[in-house]
Every structure is written in C-alpha cells, then in structure tokens.
Amino acid sequence: MASKVIQAIYNDDDVLMTAVKKVKAAHHHIEEIYTPFPVHGLDKAMGLAPTRIAITSFLYGLVGLSVAITMMNFIMIEDWPQNIGGKPSFSFIENMPAFVPIMFEMTVFFAAHLMVITFYLRSKLWPFKKAENPDVRTTDDHFLMEVSVSGNEDEVMSLLQETGAVELLVSEKH
Structure with a gap:
C-alpha cells in the first residue's frame, strides 16, 4: 500500500534540526531523514528510542x-x-x-x-542492493526529511515552508 509523503529538502543541518523540532511539536510523523553525514542529536530530536x-x-x-x-x-x-x-x-x-x-x-x-x-x-544491506535514497543530493550536501500526510497536505506544506525548506516535493512512498 502506498502512502503520501512530503519530501522537504534543506541545505543546512542546523536548519534541519530546527525543522525537525517544529514538525515534532506540531505532532506530524517524520517517516525518514536522509543526511550526507551523521547529525548529532537528530535521533533525540526525532524521538527515536535508544539502540541496544x-x-x-x-x-x-x-x-x-x-x-x-x-x-x-x-x-x-x-x-x-x-x-x-x-x-x-x-x-x-x-x-x-x-x-x-x-x-x-x-x-x-x-x-x-x-x-x-x-x-x-x-540495516538490510547486502551486496548489490539497490539504493533506497530518494534524492542523490543527500549524498553530497543536502538534507531530506520525509513527512507523512493524510488529508492535511496543505498544513504540512506550509509548516515545512516556514521551517526553511529550499524545496518541497509530494510523492508516493511504497
């Protein structure tokens, strides 16, 4: 089953961290975040459980x-x-x-x-696995946050625009 997600692209990790906090404060679900390097504190900002x-x-x-x-x-x-x-x-x-x-x-x-x-x-990584990265720029210098939407697309789009996203895309996630 496919679900609709909004992909917000950022060009600064500090702006991304602020955006994650605002999106979580607005009680929207963040599906995934793609970054070119580890961002300190991102897991806590997303509310992820500590690993074992x-x-x-x-x-x-x-x-x-x-x-x-x-x-x-x-x-x-x-x-x-x-x-x-x-x-x-x-x-x-x-x-x-x-x-x-x-x-x-x-x-x-x-x-x-x-x-x-x-x-x-x-991580479900093995030889010859096809990359699941939705945008190749996230391997270089951009950050991508996927936020799931269900009937509140305009509200989420305006929130992400306010957080400093340089680009917004709506797509189907399988």
Whole structure:
C-alpha cells in the first residue's frame, strides 16, 4: 500500500534540526531523514528510542572471551601440554597471565566482526542492493526529511515552508 509523503529538502543541518523540532511539536510523523553525514542529536530530536547496540557488542565480546578461554584451555592444557619457559602446563589459572593478550584480542575480534554482520543484517544491506535514497543530493550536501500526510497536505506544506525548506516535493512512498 502506498502512502503520501512530503519530501522537504534543506541545505543546512542546523536548519534541519530546527525543522525537525517544529514538525515534532506540531505532532506530524517524520517517516525518514536522509543526511550526507551523521547529525548529532537528530535521533533525540526525532524521538527515536535508544539502540541496544552496546548490549549486543558486550555479548559478542563475551562470546569471543568464552571461545578464547575454551580454545586455549583445550590446546595448551588438555590436548598438547608443553613446558614453555618453565611454566606449568597442568593448570589454566597458573598460565592465565600469559593468555591475557590472546583473550583480549579474541574478545575484540568477535565483538567487531559480529557487530559489522549485525549492522548489515539489521540495516538490510547486502551486496548489490539497490539504493533506497530518494534524492542523490543527500549524498553530497543536502538534507531530506520525509513527512507523512493524510488529508492535511496543505498544513504540512506550509509548516515545512516556514521551517526553511529550499524545496518541497509530494510523492508516493511504497
């Protein structure tokens, strides 16, 4: 089902932030905002919920730490114990200071790689995906805000014009 949206194009991020606050204060729904670079505070101005990305990163780090401990315990203690530099080879705990760099690196490795995979899956990005950007200027120096309309098109158009939009377009969003 297609819905009607108004695309307001801005050429300054400060003007965009002010416009977002005015549109939200007027209780209109902002579908999406396209920017050429991250705009600090835009998520809070739009009223978006905080992400749980830090929690998933921590959990992925714990997975990496668990894999590192299991791997080192099996390889260096159970499977093929060796006397390296006079260190005892019968206890993981006694050898742990030598294993700290490996544990750290595996924690970072798992957290980083699994976060990239999670980001791509969550954002629905994959190779050869067609771009969903409605205006190519938003990859260079313009900002685009899509506001949904349902019978109040003139009111929204006048509000967006007052906020400093340099261009307004009405289109169907699928």
